[in-house]
Amino acid sequence: MAARRGREAVARAAMAELRELAGLRLSSSQVFRRADELLRPVLEFDAVCWHTADPATGLVNSVQSEDLSLGSYQDAVYLEVWADDLATFPKIRGSGLHAETLSRATRGAPQRSIRYREQISRHGFGDELRAVFDAAGGMWGCAAFMRAPDRGPYPDRTRELADTAARLLGQALRAGHLPPPDPHPVDPTPAVLLLDRHNRPRALSGPAEDLLARLADPTPTSLDVPTAVAMAAEHARRAACGLPTPHIPVRIRARDGRWYLLHAAALREAGGADASAGEVTVVATPATPAETVPLHLAAYGLTAREQEVALLLLRGAGTREVAQRLLMTPYTVQDHLKAVFTKTGVGSRPELVVRMMSAPTPGPPGG
Template sequence: MLEGMRELAGAGLAPPEIFRRADELLRPALGFDAVCWHTADPATGVVNSVQSEDLSLSEFEHAVWLEVWADDLATFSKIRRSGVQAETLSRATRGRLRESVRFREQVAPAGFGDELRAVFDAAGGMWGCAAFLRAPDRGPYLGHQRELADAAARHLGHALRACHRPTGTEPGVDPGVDPGPAVLVLDRSNRLQALSGPAEELLARLADPTPSSLTVPTAVAMAAERARRAAHGLSTPRTPVRVWTRDERWYLLHGSALRGGGTADAVTVVASSASPAEVVPLHLAAYGLTAREQEVALLLVRGSDTRDVSRLLAMAPYTVQDHLKSVFAKTGVSSRQELIARLMLGGGG
């Protein structure tokens, strides 16, 4: 099973197909009855899409609310900070499942028992995550199943990371054309009230693989809920939600709460193409560069030569050359000029 998971990284598949293949491999091994898959903003771990062939997602807006607002046990963010990549609700609650607000309000009402969550990290970024649900009569997940999920999650992280590499080969796409920012206005239930710019076309490109009760894509709803949380004075990182669209562009979604005029909890979400400075670190992570290799590559993109890199990073010149060789090998280029073209223009894959 793990060998099959490992092969996904080189299969050249898009996230929806990666998840379908992973389902086929993991379902008999983990013994789950339903699964909900997500891609994520690799820099922050914020969920930005949803896919499930088992669940109706008729109340997915509540799942989004819980993810942003509830200080629950075994959330995706807490699992990530714990140093493991998979955790079960039964283990996190020591068998007292009802201590979890997610279990009380979402898992149990849907007819499930234990939940196993996994985060798909690779090269310092979280590229996706999933929740595996099982019927109550199956009992809790066993220790070896959690460990298996942990190992499989690492392979899924690499597979999802690989499919975010820029290829510049999407049919009909001119990478030089920026459609400009899109502005969306949402009410307190995340229903779309107004839009401007290329928002309608962008919404279609951000659409979730599986329809849900949300009337906007998951990434937009997450940006809106984070803006509301910040407006209520609760600790919330002031970072946009990053999302990779079907035309191979990174977009940044900035949410901002509206005030006055009877607009309680209404928000605007502004979606714009990521700038080259914002894109390059994401591309470096997608190619699987280590943190040190990313530092070297960023300096090269900014015009530094080997001596500059050596001085700025307090690194011997031969060590810089070793890092350069690794950077070139991982990105599939043979010169600094090719590296810059690949990272800045998305040329070749």
């Protein structure tokens, strides 16, 4: 009984510290490192892979791990995109949960999972707990926690703790995605990459080499390109085969706070029929203010209704027009507007426009 009370006290303290992370505006890497320290004794895992994600689509776009050698990470990316597996990040998110264990999803038969057969068991682990970090309508990251077979499957209580932690981590990651305070002009020249069937660069143009360095994963992997580029390429191959795929482009935030869009298209030889294993062209472009504003609104923690009000105001609509479009009274619009001002730290509509449209502006090529 005393041991149990001790574990519960440790868990409560960890959750309290996770809750405080949202006010620190840490980078994703910093959030993950602190979360690792806090959650390892609580969730009792032996290895973890942390990922950031495109908030809009939930697509994984980076990897960070201090436990695992990612020498076969290309295989992991392929399974993540192509395998119709159990307890995947999209399925967990779609279920309304924030965390799920492979043992529970397979009803005690993890061999049913191709991910377990091809990766988890081969690397000496017995169970996996996955968590998605959602907040303010966006998925800001996710993680996979593995434990050794001799620990047994994750118990339900641990999954519940992970569910709570995932919600708090979503808030912490979201808070770290606020727009940079003093953005500088960016080179508008698209970065173009031609990738072979193994996602190795065959040709580069524009500022691609510099961009690849700035989008590099925190942890080196077996990939020759950042995770986001490989994910965009594999989803393009899926789309070329007529298979369901999330909306492309993939969004990714560079280390300097700038957002980029990755557009990918699968190529095939003339007369060829199979694009799933062929070359892919990936074009990276700086996100425009119109493309980053919804992300910034979400990063400030605005509710869905507050985001609707703010977007209409940013497009020039007055209070009455907003009220008519959203079927609410002008007084309700004003209440939402006050909440928007409070959360974004501004005092007027012009200030809101400046704050939200502060994405880096295009500069001269090469500038």
